[in-house]
Amino acid sequence: MGVLGIIGGSGLYDMDRLSDVRAVDVESPFGAPSDKIVRGRLGDLELAFLPRHGVGHRLSPTGINYRANIDCLKRLGVTDILSLSACGSLQEDMAPGDFVLVDQFIDRSRARPLSFFENGLVAHVSMAEPTCSRLRQKVAVAAKALGIPLHEKGTYLVMEGPQFSTRAESHLYRQWGADLIGMTNMPEARLAREAEICYLTVGMVTDYDCWREGEAHVDVSAVLEILVNNAKTAQKLVADAAPLIMEERSETCEAGCDRALEMAIVTHPDKRDAALMDRLDAVAGRVLGRAAQ
Numbered sequence: 655m656g657v658l659g660i661i662g663g664s665g666l667y668d669m670d671r672l673s674d675v676r677a678v679d680v681e682s683p684f685g686a687p688s689d690k691i692v693r694g695r696l697g698d699l700e701l702a703f704l705p706r707h708g709v710g711h712r713l714s715p716t717g718i719n720y721r722a723n724i725d726c727l728k729r730l731g732v733t734d735i736l737s738l739s740a741c742g743s744l745q746e747d748m749a750p751g752d753f754v755l756v757d758q759f760i761d762r763s764r765a766r767p768l769s770f771f772e773n774g775l776v777a778h779v780s781m782a783e784p785t786c787s788r789l790r791q792k793v794a795v796a797a798k799a800l801g802i803p804l805h806e807k808g809t810y811l812v813m814e815g816p817q818f819s820t821r822a823e824s825h826l827y828r829q830w831g832a833d834l835i836g837m838t839n840m841p842e843a844r845l846a847r848e849a850e851i852c853y854l855t856v857g858m859v860t861d862y863d864c865w866r867e868g869e870a871h872v873d874v875s876a877v878l879e880i881l882v883n884n885a886k887t888a889q890k891l892v893a894d895a896a897p898l899i900m901e902e903r904s905e906t907c908e909a910g911c912d913r914a915l916e917m918a919i920v921t922h923p924d925k926r927d928a929a930l931m932d933r934l935d936a937v938a939g940r941v942l943g944r945a946a947q
């Protein structure tokens with residue numbers, strides 16, 4: 655039936671409402687994930703929660719091991735990921751406290767491994783639709799029922815950080831048509847696609863970055879203040895969206911996320927690197943014919 659994974663961003667270091675809670679250490683050939691992964695049940699549903707920055711916010715956006723995080727979730731059988739992320743707004747009508755279901759990204763990250771694949775096993779997955787339309791639709795239903803101020807689409811610009819943007823950059827990103835700004839959801843979304851996991855970013859607006867006339871530029875204290883409420887709302891949203899996502903889940907994703915690797919690997923079978931294929935037993939085991947133990 656599948657397992658729902660939740661990646662908690664800034665301000666979201668645990669999930670309430672879970673029963674049968676177990677913290678598990680998962681090993682990955684890609685290194686250590688951000689923290690132990692918390693397994694638990696929400697009613698009949700099995701969940702896996704991972705705080706992206708680690709409990710206590712130890713990890714910077716650049717220092718997060720995104721590959722280990724996605725690989726470990728895949729090893730636990732996670733089929734769908736909701737990424738809950740604090741974001742700056744680049745649009746007047748996206749106000750602090752609003753939630754945005756991200757459908758597009760502009761990736762300006764520049765100091766992170768972007769792929770599970772490399773020399774010896776080359777693959778090119780499609781990122782034309784980087785988030786799962788089925789997850790977007792289910793989360794929208796739950797958010798509307800809860801009365802959360804919601805935008806059903808939005809383009810999230812990923813910056814490297816950790817410094818916030820200059821004013822010139824903030825204006826430039828607005829001209830590019832970006833709606834939100836954050837530091838973490840790429841390469842996360844790319845890696846989830848390579849791992850054939852359905853992925854959706856729920857952007858929780860905390861500030862107006864630094865482009866808006868008459869508004870103080872973003873700083874961490876303002877973000878954290880808004881985050882407290884956003885995190886409470888996010889807990890409710892997950893609890894209500896989870897059954898909609900998982901109980902009506904069909905065997906295959908209608909958007910095709912779970913078959914992303916089907917036509918993606920270009921390296922001839924005779925030329926594939928055996929050690930790399932071993933490392934990819936979880937991520938690509940389905941198409942390589944070597945499923946993880």
Ligand SMILES: CSC[C@H]1O[C@H](OP(=O)(O)O)[C@H](O)[C@@H]1O
Nearest residue numbers: 663664715739740836837838877
């Ligand atoms: C604490 S403000 C900046 C920080 O918050 C966001 O993190 P996340 O996406 O994990 O919620 C942003 O990307 C920065 O990492």
Ligand SMILES: Nc1ncnc2[nH]cnc12
Nearest residue numbers: 740741742835836863872
């Ligand atoms: N303005 C901003 N820029 C980058 N990341 C953020 N996270 C929250 N607000 C942000």
